[in-house]
């Protein structure tokens with residue numbers, strides 16, 4: 708399995724938190740999210756199977772610390788960035804049998820919860836967000852790993868499920884509180900900070 712982490716430029720990420728956090732704090736949060744995500748996925752696969760697609764040189768440097776490879780995002784569109792990254796990955800890994808799209812903003816995710824998703828059978832495994840509108844995790848297997856068209860954006864959960872059903876793919880839906888929680892809006896941030904303050908070493912901008 709290959710793990711592909713899309714990462715917006717750190718100065719631009721989590722823009723919907725701008726009412727709650729200034730640009731420095733948002734940048735610190737994105738860096739924190741990126742590092743914890745890289746550390747976690749390194750427990751699941753070898754660094755040679757971890758890719759980050761980004762336009763940010765600082766993200767490139769961070770990914771390098773974890774031994775992950777970086778692919779350039781020249782599009783500023785998430786679906787296009789993923790398509791281009793996947794094409795590059797498929798060329799480097801002709802044996803690619805699975806591709807997991809792993810966002811950075813799932814702060815309750817753990818190695819164990821990710822392992823459970825990876826253990827699910829099927830051509831496509833989806834973990835929706837709490838509201839069952841977004842797609843928090845997308846695991847593609849077999850031919851889908853190379854061909855399934857990414858539909859990230861508004862209502863991506865429905866869009867991904869519809870596409871999978873139209874193509875008669877074996878689709879598994881996983882609902883898991885630790886993976887369904889993503890930090891998009893200030894209310895998510897407050898909930899996460901409230902629960903994690905005791906056991907997470909947060910960036911100083913957030914404490």
Ligand SMILES: Nc1nc2c(ncn2[C@@H]2O[C@H](COP(=O)(O)OP(=O)(O)OP(=O)(O)O)[C@@H](O)[C@H]2O)c(=O)[nH]1
Pocket residue numbers: 712713714715716719720721722723724760761762780782783784785788809810811812891
């Ligand atoms: N490379 C790349 N990654 C992206 C892009 N847009 C979003 N991402 C990443 O995709 C994942 C999910 O994105 P969102 O939850 O929308 O996070 P975000 O874009 O930082 O949040 P907002 O700015 O508030 O929309 C995160 O890992 C983002 O860093 C993009 O245009 N290019």
Ligand SMILES: O=C(O)[C@H](O)COP(=O)(O)O
Pocket residue numbers: 836840841842843858859860861862863864889891
């Ligand atoms: O479904 C999606 O497009 C991704 O999960 C991003 O959605 P979000 O911006 O609502 O997290």
